[in-house]
Amino acid sequence: xxxxxxxxxxxxxxxxxxxxxxxxxxxxxxxxxxxxxxxxxxxxxxxxxxxxxxxxxxxxxxxxxxxxxxxxxxxxxxxxxxxxxxxxxxxxxxxxxxxxxxxxxxxxxxxxxxxxxxxxxxxxxxxxxxxxxxxxxxxxxxxxxxxxxxxxxxxxxxxxxxxxxxxxxxxxxxxxxxxxxxxxxxxxxxxxxxxxxxxxxxxxxxxxxxxxxxxxxxxxxxxxxxxxxxxxxxxxxxxxxxxxxxxxxxxxxxxxxxxxxxxxxxxxxxxxxxxxxxxxxxxxxxxxxxxxxxxxxxxxxxxxxxxxxxxxxxxxxxxxxxxxxxxxxxxxxxxxxxxxxxxxxxxxxxxxxxxxxxxxxxxx
Amino acid sequence: xxxxxxxxxxxxxxxxxxxxxxxxxxxxxxxxxxxxxxxxxxxxxxxxxxxxxxxxxxxxxxxxxxxxxxxxxxxxxxxxxxxxxxxxxxxxxxxxxxxxxxxxxxxxxxxxxxxxxxxxxxxxxxxxxxxxxxxxxxxxxxxxxxxxxxxxxxxxxxxxxxxxxxxxxxxxxxxxxxxxxxxxxxxxxxxxxxxxxxxxxxxxxxxxxxxxxxxxxxxxxxxxxxxxxxxxxxxxxxxxxxxxxxxxxxxxxxxxxxxxxxxxxxxxxxxxxxxxxxxxxxxxxxxxxxxxxxxxxxxxxxxxxxxxxxxxxxxxxxxxxxxxxxxxxxxxxxxxxxxxxxxxxxxxxxxxxxxxxxxxxxxx
Numbered sequence: 001x002x003x004x005x006x007x008x009x010x011x012x013x014x015x016x017x018x019x020x021x022x023x024x025x026x027x028x029x030x031x032x033x034x035x036x037x038x039x040x041x042x043x044x045x046x047x048x049x050x051x052x053x054x055x056x057x058x059x060x061x062x063x064x065x066x067x068x069x070x071x072x073x074x075x076x077x078x079x080x081x082x083x084x085x086x087x088x089x090x091x092x093x094x095x096x097x098x099x100x101x102x103x104x105x106x107x108x109x110x111x112x113x114x115x116x117x118x119x120x121x122x123x124x125x126x127x128x129x130x131x132x133x134x135x136x137x138x139x140x141x142x143x144x145x146x147x148x149x150x151x152x153x154x155x156x157x158x159x160x161x162x163x164x165x166x167x168x169x170x171x172x173x174x175x176x177x178x179x180x181x182x183x184x185x186x187x188x189x190x191x192x193x194x195x196x197x198x199x200x201x202x203x204x205x206x207x208x209x210x211x212x213x214x215x216x217x218x219x220x221x222x223x224x225x226x227x228x229x230x231x232x233x234x235x236x237x238x239x240x241x242x243x244x245x246x247x248x249x250x251x252x253x254x255x256x257x258x259x260x261x262x263x264x265x266x267x268x269x270x271x272x273x274x275x276x277x278x279x280x281x282x283x284x285x286x287x288x289x290x291x292x293x294x295x296x297x298x299x300x301x302x303x304x305x306x307x308x309x310x311x312x313x314x315x316x317x318x319x320x321x322x323x324x325x326x327x328x329x330x331x332x333x334x335x336x337x338x339x340x341x342x343x344x345x346x347x348x349x350x351x352x353x354x355x356x357x358x359x360x361x362x363x364x
Numbered sequence: 365x366x367x368x369x370x371x372x373x374x375x376x377x378x379x380x381x382x383x384x385x386x387x388x389x390x391x392x393x394x395x396x397x398x399x400x401x402x403x404x405x406x407x408x409x410x411x412x413x414x415x416x417x418x419x420x421x422x423x424x425x426x427x428x429x430x431x432x433x434x435x436x437x438x439x440x441x442x443x444x445x446x447x448x449x450x451x452x453x454x455x456x457x458x459x460x461x462x463x464x465x466x467x468x469x470x471x472x473x474x475x476x477x478x479x480x481x482x483x484x485x486x487x488x489x490x491x492x493x494x495x496x497x498x499x500x501x502x503x504x505x506x507x508x509x510x511x512x513x514x515x516x517x518x519x520x521x522x523x524x525x526x527x528x529x530x531x532x533x534x535x536x537x538x539x540x541x542x543x544x545x546x547x548x549x550x551x552x553x554x555x556x557x558x559x560x561x562x563x564x565x566x567x568x569x570x571x572x573x574x575x576x577x578x579x580x581x582x583x584x585x586x587x588x589x590x591x592x593x594x595x596x597x598x599x600x601x602x603x604x605x606x607x608x609x610x611x612x613x614x615x616x617x618x619x620x621x622x623x624x625x626x627x628x629x630x631x632x633x634x635x636x637x638x639x640x641x642x643x644x645x646x647x648x649x650x651x652x653x654x655x656x657x658x659x660x661x662x663x664x665x666x667x668x669x670x671x672x673x674x675x676x677x678x679x680x681x682x683x684x685x686x687x688x689x690x691x692x693x694x695x696x697x698x699x700x701x702x703x704x705x706x707x708x709x710x711x712x713x714x715x716x717x718x719x720x721x722x723x724x725x726x727x728x
Contacts, residue, residue, distance in 0.1 A: 105714025323411030350469025
C-alpha cells in the first residue's frame with residue numbers, strides 16, 4: 001500500500017473523511033452468519049447471497065441490514081489523450097452520452113430505473129459546452145477535460161483533489177437523502193486508456209495485459225493504445241503517492257469516483273463496482289486507505305482485461321459475469337437486485353424454529 | 365432424442381400441447397439483434413443481456429418483448445426412496461417446507477416477492493396430511509408420495525401422466541392470468557436422488573459424477589446415494605421412452621415440472637430454470653420434444669454436479685453462478701431481474717440516431 005502524502009494532499013473535508021474510516025464490524029458479520037444458519041434452508045445453501053448478506057451486516061453494524069435504497073452517480077469528463085487516437089469514438093460523444101444518460105435513454109438509465117435506483121449525472125470535467133444537454137446534469141466542472149497524459153500531467157494535484165471532493169460531496173448528498181447503497185459510474189471517451197495506465201502502474205502488470213478494446217477498437221489502435229499507456233507511465237515514473245499518480249495519468253471522473261468511494265466508506269455505506277474505469281478508481285481509493293475497499297461489492301466482471309487484474313489485486317470476486325463491456329456502471333446496477341435479495345433473506349425468511357420445520361436427522 | 369411412445373402416452377391435453385409446439389422465431393431474434401446494434405452503446409457491449417433479449421424476441425415473436433410479468437410455481441411431492449436413507453432430512457420436512465413457502469417464510473417466497481413475481485404452491489404428491497399447512501397450498505395430489513424407486517417403479521405411467529397434466533394445467537392457468545415468464549420450482553425430501561438418477565440415465569454419465577450432496581449429506585451417505593442411483597437405473601434398464609423413465613425413477617413434482625415446461629413452450633412463454641431437480645425435468649421435456657428446450661433460460665448454475673451435467677447436455681449456459689444449492693427455484697428467481705433488464709433495454713433505450721450521438725470514427 002502507498003501512503004497518503006504528508007501535508008495538504010487532499011481537501012480538509014476529504015482528510016476528515018479518511019480520518020473517520022473504520023473497518024466493517026466483524027462482530028455483526030459473524031452474528032449474521034450464525035443467524036443465516038438458523039433460517040429455513042440447509043446451512044450455506046444460499047451460497048454467495050449469504051456471504052454478501054453477512055458483509056452488509058458488518059458494514060451497517062446491524063443484523064439484519066436495512067432495506068436497500070440505491071443511488072447511482074455517473075461522473076463524466078473528457079480526456080486529452082483522445083488526441084492520440086486511442087478511442088474509436090470522437091470526444092464529443094462524452095457530451096452526447098451525458099445528455100442521453102440524463103434523459104433516460106442510456107443503458108445505465110434504463111437499468112437504474114429497473115433496479116429502483118435514483119440516477120445522478122455529474123459533469124466533473126467535460127470538454128465542450130453542455131448547453132445542448134438541457135436539464136438533469138449537475139455541472140461541477142473542475143476543468144474542461146484533462147491534458148494529454150502522454151505529454152504532461154493530466155491535471156494538477158489541486159485539480160485532482162477538487163474532483164475527488166466533487167465525488168465525495170455527491171456521495172454525502174446521496175446518503176443524506178436516504179441512499180444506503182451507492183453505485184459510481186462514468187462516461188468519458190478515452191477513459192479506458194487512463195484507467196488501464198493506472199491499473200498497470202498500481203498492480204505492476206504490463207500495459208499489454210491490462211489494455212482492452214474499450215468501446216471497440218481494432219488491432220492497430222489497440223497496439224497504439226498499449227504504447228501510449230507505456231509512454232505515459234514512463235513519463236511520470238510511477239509516483240508512490242496515489243493522488244500524484246491520479247493527477248499524472250488519471251482523469252477527472254476517476255478522481256471523482258475515488259472521492260465518492262472514500263466518502264461512502266467513511267459513511268459506512270457499501271459501493272457496488274463494475275467496469276475498468278471504476279476498478280481503477282477503486283484501486284486508487286484502496287491505495288489511499290485500504291479500509292475503503294472493505295466497503296466494496298464487486299457487481300460484475302467487465303470484459304476489459306484491466307478490470308479482472310484490478311479486482312484480483314483488491315481480492316474481489318464479482319457477483320455477475322454477463323460479458324458486459326459498456327461501462328457506465330451498468331454491471332454494478334445489474335447486481336443491485338442481488339444486494340437487495342441478500343438483505344431481504346435476512347429480514348424476511350423464517351427460521352426453522354419459527355416455521356416448526358424439523359432439523360436434519362441426528363445421524364448427520 | 366427419444367421419441368414419444370405411440371398411443372395414449374400422455375393425456376389428450378398434453379398431446380395437443382406437444383402437437384402445437386413450434387420453435388422460437390429466428391426472424392424476430394435476428395430483428396432484435398439488428399436493433400440492439402442501433403442502441404446508444406457500443407455494438408455487443410451489453411454482452412449476454414443482448415443475446416437474452418434477442419432470445420426473448422424470438423420466443424414472443426415481437427421486437428421489443430413485452431414487459432415481464434413473472435409467475436413462480438413450486439411443485440411439492442414426497443419420495444419413497446427416502447426409506448433408503450439418502451437424505452439428511454426426514455420426509456415430514458416436505459410438508460413443513462410447503463407450509464413455510466406458502467406462508468412467505470422460505471427463501472423462494474422472499475426472492476419471488478423481491479422480483480415482483482407471483483408464487484403458487486402446488487401439492488402434487490406429498491405423503492402426509494397437509495391439514496397443518498393452512499391456506500395457500502393448491503392441493504392436486506396425484507398420489508401420496510412415490511414408491512421406492514430402487515425396488516419398484518416410482519409410479520405408474522398413468523400417474524406420471526396425471527402429474528404432468530397438473531403441471532401443464534398450472535402453467536396454462538398462470539399464463540391465462542397474465543404471466544409471460546414462468547419459473548417452476550420444487551420441494552421434496554429425497555428428490556435430488558431421483559433427479560440424479562434421471563440425469564445419469566438421460567445423459568449417460570456415471571451416477572458418481574451426477575449425485576451431489578443434496579441438502580447436506582456426509583461422505584458415507586453420499587456413497588450410499590450413488591449406489592442407490594446405480595441400483596435404480598439397473599433395475600429399470602434405462603427405458604427409451606421418457607415418460608416411462610419418469611415413471612420408473614422420477615418423482616411426482618418432476619413429472620409436474622415436465623408438463624409445466626411443455627405447456628409454457630406450447631404457449632410460447634419462456635421458462636427460467638435452476639436446480640438439479642428442475643434440470644432433470646428439463647431434460648425429460650427435451651426428450652419428449654426438443655423444441656421445449658428452445659424456451660429455456662438457464663437462470664443459475666446449481667452447485668449440484670448433476671445440474672451442470674444436464675445443462676451441458678441441453679447446451680444451456682446459466683446467467684448466474686452464485687453457488688446456491690437450495691433448490692426451490694431460488695436461482696431462477698434471482699435471475700428474473702436479468703430477464704426483465706434484457707427486455708427493458710430493447711424497449712426503453714434510445715437509439716444513437718434518436719439521441720443524436722455520433723458514431724465511431726470513420727477510421728474504424
